[in-house]
Amino acid sequence: MSNKLFIPGPTEVRKEILTELSNPQIGHRTGEFRELFRSLKPGLREIFGTQGDVLISTSSGSGFWEASIRSCVNNNVLHAVNGAFSKKWSELSEQCGKEAAKIEFEPGKAVKAEEIDTVLADRNFEAFCMVHNETSTGTASDLEAVSKVMKNHPNTLWIVDAVSSAGGMKIDTDNLGIDIALASGQKALAIPPGIAFAFVSEKAYKKAETVKGRGYYFDLLKLKKMYDKDMTPYTPSIPHLYALKKQMARIKEEGLENRFNRHKEMASYTRGWVKKNGFEMFSEENCHSDTISCVLNTKNIDFNNIKKEMAQIGYSIDSGYGKMNEKLVEEGKKTTFRIAHMGDLTLEEVKELTKQLENYF
Ligand SMILES: Cc1ncc(COP(=O)(O)O)c(C=O)c1O
The missing domain is CATH 3.40.640.10 (Type I PLP-dependent aspartate aminotransferase-like (Major domain))
Structure with missing residues (x-):
C-alpha cells in the first residue's frame, strides 16, 4: 500500500x-x-x-x-x-x-x-x-x-x-x-x-x-x-x-474558482487547528499560504519521530524544511513543521490527517 x-x-x-x-x-x-x-x-x-x-x-x-x-x-x-x-x-x-x-x-x-x-x-x-x-x-x-x-x-x-x-x-x-x-x-x-x-x-x-x-x-x-x-x-x-x-x-x-476556494478552506481549517492545538504559524500574519501551512513547533514535539510513525500508518508528512530547521536550531530557536494542503486533497482528507496527528500530543 x-x-x-x-x-x-x-x-x-x-x-x-x-x-x-x-x-x-x-x-x-x-x-x-x-x-x-x-x-x-x-x-x-x-x-x-x-x-x-x-x-x-x-x-x-x-x-x-x-x-x-x-x-x-x-x-x-x-x-x-x-x-x-x-x-x-x-x-x-x-x-x-x-x-x-x-x-x-x-x-x-x-x-x-x-x-x-x-x-x-x-x-x-x-x-x-x-x-x-x-x-x-x-x-x-x-x-x-x-x-x-x-x-x-x-x-x-x-x-x-x-x-x-x-x-x-x-x-x-x-x-x-x-x-x-x-x-x-x-x-x-x-x-x-x-x-x-x-x-x-x-x-x-x-x-x-x-x-x-x-x-x-x-x-x-x-x-x-x-x-x-x-x-x-x-x-x-x-x-x-x-x-x-x-x-x-x-x-x-471542479471550476477554477472552486478549486481556489477549496484551497482557502483547507488552509483556513489548518490555521484554526494550529491555534487550537497550541502551535503558532511561522509565516507572518496576512501572508499565510493557501497551499501549505508552516507551523512553529512551539511545543518542541519530536516531529521527525511522528513523521516515521505516521509513515507506518499510511501518511507521508513533512517535519519542516531540513536546512531551515537546522539553522533555527543553530540559532537556538524553535523549529517548524509543515502541513501541505494542495492539489486534489480535500478538506475531509486534511481533517483525517490532523486527527491522526492529534494522537501524538
Ligand atoms: C517555490 C519552489 N520553487 C521551485 C521549486 C523547485 O521545483 P522543482 O522541484 O519542480 O524543480 C520548488 C520545489 O519544491 C518550490 O517549492
Missing part, C-alpha cells in the same frame, strides 16, 4: 490521472500529438490568468528557473530572497554566470514591495525574480503590491515563481503585468513530477532576442517557436501530457 501524500510536492495524484500515464505512445511530430498539445493550451491559460502563451517543458520547475535566467538576463538580476527556494534560485543565477543581487527578507516574512521599488530605483536590473509562495516557510507574497511598483520600472522584467501556488491560488498574470510566471506540475496541479509550465510575455521574448548564450534545451525562443506549431523542440514526456489533459478536464469540472 502506498502512503497518502501530505507533503509539499509531489502531491497526491488521483488514480484516474495515473491511469493516463499508461496510454500508448504516439510520435511527437504527428497530427495526433499536435492535437493533444493544442488541447492543453486553453486550460493552462486559465490557470495562469492569461491570454498569452504558457509554455510546457517536461522537466521539473527548476528547468524554467534556468530558462528564464539564461534566456532573459545578459548580466544582472535582482532576487528577493525570503526562504530556501528563493535563495536556491539566486544561486542558480550565479551558477549561470550572472550577477545575482539579493534583497533579503527574514524567512517567514513576505517580499515587501516598497523595498523592491527602492532597490530598483537605485540601480537598473534586467530582471527581478521572486517566489510567490515560499514553500519552505508557507509564506505568500502580495503580487498586487509588487505589480504596482514594477510599473515604475518598465525596463526590468518581472519573473515570478508560482511553483507551489499555480492551480491552487489565483495568479492574475496579465492584469498584474508579470513577464514570466513559472510552475511545476507536482504541486497544486497534482500531476506526477516531470512537467513544468511558464507563461512568457512578448516583452520577455523581445528581451531574449538580445541575450547571448541562451543555451539549447531551455531557450525560451526555441520553446516558443515550436509552441506556435503545437509541439516541443525535442521529445517530451508524452505520458505527462496525457496526465495533464485529464487533469485539465477535472479542473474544468
Whole structure:
C-alpha cells in the first residue's frame, strides 16, 4: 500500500490521472500529438490568468528557473530572497554566470514591495525574480503590491515563481503585468513530477532576442517557436501530457474558482487547528499560504519521530524544511513543521490527517 501524500510536492495524484500515464505512445511530430498539445493550451491559460502563451517543458520547475535566467538576463538580476527556494534560485543565477543581487527578507516574512521599488530605483536590473509562495516557510507574497511598483520600472522584467501556488491560488498574470510566471506540475496541479509550465510575455521574448548564450534545451525562443506549431523542440514526456489533459478536464469540472476556494478552506481549517492545538504559524500574519501551512513547533514535539510513525500508518508528512530547521536550531530557536494542503486533497482528507496527528500530543 502506498502512503497518502501530505507533503509539499509531489502531491497526491488521483488514480484516474495515473491511469493516463499508461496510454500508448504516439510520435511527437504527428497530427495526433499536435492535437493533444493544442488541447492543453486553453486550460493552462486559465490557470495562469492569461491570454498569452504558457509554455510546457517536461522537466521539473527548476528547468524554467534556468530558462528564464539564461534566456532573459545578459548580466544582472535582482532576487528577493525570503526562504530556501528563493535563495536556491539566486544561486542558480550565479551558477549561470550572472550577477545575482539579493534583497533579503527574514524567512517567514513576505517580499515587501516598497523595498523592491527602492532597490530598483537605485540601480537598473534586467530582471527581478521572486517566489510567490515560499514553500519552505508557507509564506505568500502580495503580487498586487509588487505589480504596482514594477510599473515604475518598465525596463526590468518581472519573473515570478508560482511553483507551489499555480492551480491552487489565483495568479492574475496579465492584469498584474508579470513577464514570466513559472510552475511545476507536482504541486497544486497534482500531476506526477516531470512537467513544468511558464507563461512568457512578448516583452520577455523581445528581451531574449538580445541575450547571448541562451543555451539549447531551455531557450525560451526555441520553446516558443515550436509552441506556435503545437509541439516541443525535442521529445517530451508524452505520458505527462496525457496526465495533464485529464487533469485539465477535472479542473474544468471542479471550476477554477472552486478549486481556489477549496484551497482557502483547507488552509483556513489548518490555521484554526494550529491555534487550537497550541502551535503558532511561522509565516507572518496576512501572508499565510493557501497551499501549505508552516507551523512553529512551539511545543518542541519530536516531529521527525511522528513523521516515521505516521509513515507506518499510511501518511507521508513533512517535519519542516531540513536546512531551515537546522539553522533555527543553530540559532537556538524553535523549529517548524509543515502541513501541505494542495492539489486534489480535500478538506475531509486534511481533517483525517490532523486527527491522526492529534494522537501524538
Ligand atoms: C517555490 C519552489 N520553487 C521551485 C521549486 C523547485 O521545483 P522543482 O522541484 O519542480 O524543480 C520548488 C520545489 O519544491 C518550490 O517549492
